[in-house]
Amino acid sequence: MTTSSVPRGLQPPQPMVVARALTKRYGFATALDELDLAIYPGEVFCLLGANGAGKTTTINLFLNFITPTSGTACIDGLDVVTHSLATKHTVAFIPEQVTLYRNLTGLENLEYFASLATGQRFTRDQLLAHLGDAGLAVDAASRRVSTYSKGMRQKVGIAMALAKNAKALLLDEPTSGLDPKASNEFSELLGLMRTRGAAILMATHDLFRAKESGTRVGIMKHGRLVRTLETADIGHADLERLYLEHMRS
């Protein structure tokens, strides 16, 4: 996972996830200040920063759950405000807590979300294959979600993204609260998605995970993206030092 991002020559000309001077203000408070960002297919861009730095705001803007004050957010070349539904068909969203219907099984949850997202029907085998790719055992798939651990829910979330064949992934602190093994499995799944050509934007607190899974990291502070780094160019200790420097300054 320490290889650098995919060579430029193999990339399609279009970046998948793009923000241009993206800004969100609530009254006088600026949650996000002129964010410029372009994430290409096969890239994992990790947003680092303290609580309130604007990471979740960025993701919510890309999902059009909130409307930007100014600037634009585009996915696959489409503005998310004017193409609210179309862009959602391209993107998969995995929040900190993948919330599922407690009274349905993992398989039923996946089937529901995947068929709503794609408008297609899935066979049981297809769904089980996606769940298997995401690392969920077959017997667990037919149990009700109320018995699931957090890691198992995240796996269903990944399976949703796989079934949707999402070109872009928006992840909001997906590994917080996972035990190290589950967290590691999650990173491997990200790698799988990346090799399938997804552009991934992940907000996280976890420097180690960012260095491991990310191709680039961006450090955010008070709504501004203050620093962007290639993870291949920097060691874990240096990343931590840089991060803390920005936080203290």
Place this chain on the structure above:
Amino acid sequence: MIARIARKEMTEMLRDGRFRWTATMIAILLIGALTTGVTHYRRTAAERDAAKRSARTHWLTQAPKNAHSAAHYGVYAFKPAMSLSLVDEGVDRYVGVFAWLEAHKQNDFKYRPAQDATVIERFAAWTAANVLQVLVPLVIIMATFPAFAGEREQGTLRQLLATGVRPRILFLGKAAGVSLALGILIAPAAAVGVMALVMASSNTTLGDTWLRGSILTLVYLAYFTGFLAVGLTVSALARSARLSLILLLAFWATNAFVAPRAAVDLARRAHPAPSALAFNLNMERELTTTGEGVSGKALEDSVLRAHGVSTLDSLPFNFAGLSLQRGEEQGYRVFDKRYGELAATFAAQDRLSQRLGAFAPLLATRALSMGLAGTDYEQHHHFAEAAEMYRRGLVKTMNDAVRDYQRGGEVIAVSSDSTLWAKVPTFDYDAPALGIVMGRYLWAFAVLILWLVGSLALVATVARHVSASTLAEGVRP
């Protein structure tokens, strides 16, 4: 897509213990009410037929006696029950279903179970109509309040909206899902209801029952659909499931309990009716005052003058018979005026109540339900009038018999026999036709359609215009 959402909503609801329990209880209550209704209906119908036959036999086989005494002997008139009355008992419980008809008395109604009921019984008397009007809306609210607000709290709504599903499709899917689940809950009770109605109907009335039953079904469907629409709208806009539940429960309680009470008070204030005691006292006073001059000495003198004779014994007929009939007819004027006023007051109260249905759909639904079941006040009044006309005919036949039996002034001790009794026809009552009943409830129909169209327009507007972001967050107060 809509079907997919509906299926998921239904699966979730049917797997939810709370919904299962509530639904089972409602189904049991509904089936219980229908079973009680059909048992009660069949028993009273049998009793009524038996009583009607035996009353007629008694009348025909009574011993020879003074014909006016026979008018005092009296007969019962029975209001035939429509089979739909087992669904909605209406006012029958309070106004009675048969009249005791005898000389000088109008509107003496018997069998008012409410009169003999204990306080507990009043609450225990849940008819199918009560369940449909009060409890089913509660179940609809229980099913719809978390539709959006609950998912919002759980976090699944964001997940759902992130799939790019149109809010409109979500609304339709959820509405379909809740309807299906409720359909499953109501289906057994509906089957029992249809069976009960078929069992209770004779061949001649079955067609009418089907027609009335179908209209009644549409009325209740419109009533329920409105609740579904309002429930979904509130759930989509309320920020929390708690708020959604509180708002919907407040609306439910207002509709089910506050509005009927308030409508009665408003109607009474707008069109006050005298108390039964005051009404009877007034009537008695008026009967005494108008009775003077047409009976006793004055009548005697005028009749003697008209026939150019000087004593009652010289008259070509029996004076007592004439005098009795004159007395009756004098009373009719007072009865007709006073009862007419009372009926007009009740009708005015009823119309006002129907219109108030615009604020509480229960009022309009209840009026239509009773009307179609033949158990509303208007149809009771119609029966009472028919019974009164019959009574007047009976009394006149008897008084005429006294008049013609023997000349002279004395009331004869013994006179008539079965040939006279048979001159009085049996009392056969025809309830007002469906068209007439419907005509009386145009306001209630209008109000119910307003409720249906209004609530659908509301939910459609919200579903069409709500953005994913508003739906994700709920409306800030």
